[in-house]
Amino acid sequence: MRGRDPTVASVRLLVRPRGDDDHPERLRQGIDRVLGAADELGRPWAVESLFPGATEPELQRHWVVSGAVQAGPAYDVTRVAYDLAAVVARELDADVEPDLPSSAYGVEPREDDAVDIGESLGDTRGVHLPGSDDLTWVVDAVRARAAWALPPPPGGADRGAGVLVGSVDTGYTDHQELAGAWSFDLDHDVLDGDEDARDPLRRRWYMPLDSPGHGTHTASVIGCRGAGALLGVAPRATIVPIRSVKSVVQVLDGDVARAVHEAHRRGCRVITMSLGGRGFFGLRTAIRAALDDGVIVMAAAGNKVGIVVAPASYPECIAVAATNADSEPWPGSSRGPAVDVSAPGESVWVASVDARADPPAFSERRHHGTSFAVATLAGVAALWIAHHSHDRIVARVGRANVHAAFLHLVRSHGHRVPPGWTEHGWEELYGVGIVDAASLLPAPLPDEADLVPTEAPEVADPVSRLSAVLVGLSREEVRVRVAELLGTAPQAVDDLPLAAVSELVYRLGEDDMLRAGLTAPPGDIELPDRPGAAARRLLERTASRALRAAV
CATH class of the missing domain: 3.40.50.200 (Peptidase S8/S53 domain)
Known part of the structure; x- marks a missing residue:
């Protein structure tokens, strides 16, 4: 009996149509047109509301698209997911990001793990004040x-x-x-x-x-x-x-x-x-x-x-x-x-x-x-x-x-x-x-x-989102260093597509060396103070085709 193909993985895309045409049936038809009528397992792509039962019009515009894709060690599911997000965003005129697990919060070890108070994140049997x-x-x-x-x-x-x-x-x-x-x-x-x-x-x-x-x-x-x-x-x-x-x-x-x-x-x-x-x-x-x-x-x-x-x-x-x-x-x-x-x-x-x-x-x-x-x-x-x-x-x-x-x-x-x-x-x-x-x-x-109301754009601009993970850099430094990382002009960073910015934030959050290559002062790490070719090689190991095409 043949088992399930281990290179088939599940993906979820978070979708918000930009125009007024966000009816679920039309969205489903658009997904079928862009991704095909069936996923890798031969099932229809699932389209469901992200916020079931919501009465607020803004919440009603958010959808989850899920299905199975082919992926493997050479081109993993995160890269496939960002490729899908980019094409759906472009073809359906929508804001799209993959729903991928992030390890940005920091590991909390088991109770019998690290005991040093400066190293442990969970319960510890080490020294307490x-x-x-x-x-x-x-x-x-x-x-x-x-x-x-x-x-x-x-x-x-x-x-x-x-x-x-x-x-x-x-x-x-x-x-x-x-x-x-x-x-x-x-x-x-x-x-x-x-x-x-x-x-x-x-x-x-x-x-x-x-x-x-x-x-x-x-x-x-x-x-x-x-x-x-x-x-x-x-x-x-x-x-x-x-x-x-x-x-x-x-x-x-x-x-x-x-x-x-x-x-x-x-x-x-x-x-x-x-x-x-x-x-x-x-x-x-x-x-x-x-x-x-x-x-x-x-x-x-x-x-x-x-x-x-x-x-x-x-x-x-x-x-x-x-x-x-x-x-x-x-x-x-x-x-x-x-x-x-x-x-x-x-x-x-x-x-x-x-x-x-x-x-x-x-x-x-x-x-x-x-x-x-x-x-x-x-x-x-x-x-x-x-x-x-x-x-x-x-x-x-x-x-x-x-x-x-x-x-x-x-x-x-x-x-x-x-x-x-x-x-x-x-x-x-x-x-x-x-x-x-x-x-x-x-x-x-x-x-x-x-009271000063919180003023923030509906979708944060690229430099603001990137600044959240590139702590210590001014907005202009973020533009310059990300531009060199991507091999583009600094002003082009402000116009990066949402899916490309989302992937950059994801990669920078997951890869400490990549992030350090953009933020550390000269001499702190092996990479140069500006990313250049060395940091680009780090990114190219994980970047999707869509991200490379965007720049």
């Missing part, structure tokens, strides 16, 4: 207890009561520390397409990047009730688990976009994402739709990759870096001008899950990562919304400005500046300081006129 021995040190580091003691205005509540926090992660478990914190009426599983977001807690032996239990780890920082050993920042908030990933490292941006939409439509007032990738236009659209409806959206800056990953890198999303018990930056935290604020992320006590045990073992352990920093800020956001009440905030600043009002107050009142923060220049890399709930909650709500 003495200030992190107390299981509730994070609650005190952001002065949450003092915030709980503040009397709320009329209609307000304490400890995050009544606030739904959407956790876009690996789903929920039965860990005893989170009893009473989950919503089992509103949860959703994007991966399986059902209403049960239970984390299956499977760590595939051949897939070291799996993150079983990660959603439980981050949720415990937000909302542990305090009945056991752990206490969350907002112990009366309700966590809505939206299962969208098996690994916070290998992220499919289309699934994350769907998860943001599902959290939004289920009434979450805060959406937190302890994950990251390269991002795409549909994820930004989903975040914008949530912001317009009065939702606060935030994401982890990233781990061990040096750049702020998407969606944290988007201007519409609050980017959170990680600090430690000494109020200093965690060495593994991503950093850069895109970071808005920091929160504890090193040696954070969480409701831990060991998926290797049978049955899975629940315990309390210390973990590292910006995953826990953004979870901490999500808890603070829940405290702020509950304290003032969402209705009162909306009445004051307008529904579309709730996110902007929260960020405005975090920057103006709701943070503390530790000793040395300014002297070391950390405000340029790790945000205004460390979030302070007790200073945030009593701050007067701003006037709508005082």
Whole structure:
């Protein structure tokens, strides 16, 4: 019996027609015309809405096209996917990007892996700072207890009561520390397409990047009730688990976009994402739709990759870096001008899950990562919304400005500046300081006129997208170095097609040497300070025909 051809792989294209003609049947006819009536397995190409049930016209324009293609080691599926994206974009006059897993967030090792505090990203049995021995040190580091003691205005509540926090992660478990914190009426599983977001807690032996239990780890920082050993920042908030990933490292941006939409439509007032990738236009659209409806959206800056990953890198999303018990930056935290604020992320006590045990073992352990920093800020956001009440905030600043009002107050009142923060220049890399709930909650709500709206193009221009992964370069330096990499003129970089820019961002995010060849000062690496022929050879090993043709 003949088995399945191992060189056949699945691809997903994320498509948004540019004109008004975005009817699904016409899109399907266009796909059949461009890609053929059947994929490599003889099946019709699947065309489905990226945001099922969406009522917003802008969300209704986004589609997923999926099927099987021939690929192999000599010309892998990422190159084929970008070739398909380029031809569909050209022939159908559409914005198109492949939905490819990205490893931009940084690996979190298993519990028995690296032990050095500067090297580990997950649980560690190594040396921890003495200030992190107390299981509730994070609650005190952001002065949450003092915030709980503040009397709320009329209609307000304490400890995050009544606030739904959407956790876009690996789903929920039965860990005893989170009893009473989950919503089992509103949860959703994007991966399986059902209403049960239970984390299956499977760590595939051949897939070291799996993150079983990660959603439980981050949720415990937000909302542990305090009945056991752990206490969350907002112990009366309700966590809505939206299962969208098996690994916070290998992220499919289309699934994350769907998860943001599902959290939004289920009434979450805060959406937190302890994950990251390269991002795409549909994820930004989903975040914008949530912001317009009065939702606060935030994401982890990233781990061990040096750049702020998407969606944290988007201007519409609050980017959170990680600090430690000494109020200093965690060495593994991503950093850069895109970071808005920091929160504890090193040696954070969480409701831990060991998926290797049978049955899975629940315990309390210390973990590292910006995953826990953004979870901490999500808890603070829940405290702020509950304290003032969402209705009162909306009445004051307008529904579309709730996110902007929260960020405005975090920057103006709701943070503390530790000793040395300014002297070391950390405000340029790790945000205004460390979030302070007790200073945030009593701050007067701003006037709508005082808020600066987030201005960003619908599709980021090529230089802006490339700048997100080429940290430290000015816009003109990005033009010059990318132009030399591609063998074209600097002004041509501004006119690169979306699919070409998407592939460049993907390749630069995945290949540290390629990225270093464009960003490192002279003498730091073997490549020249400008990429030239050596860096072009690195790119040519992985670039699609479409990218080479674009330049």
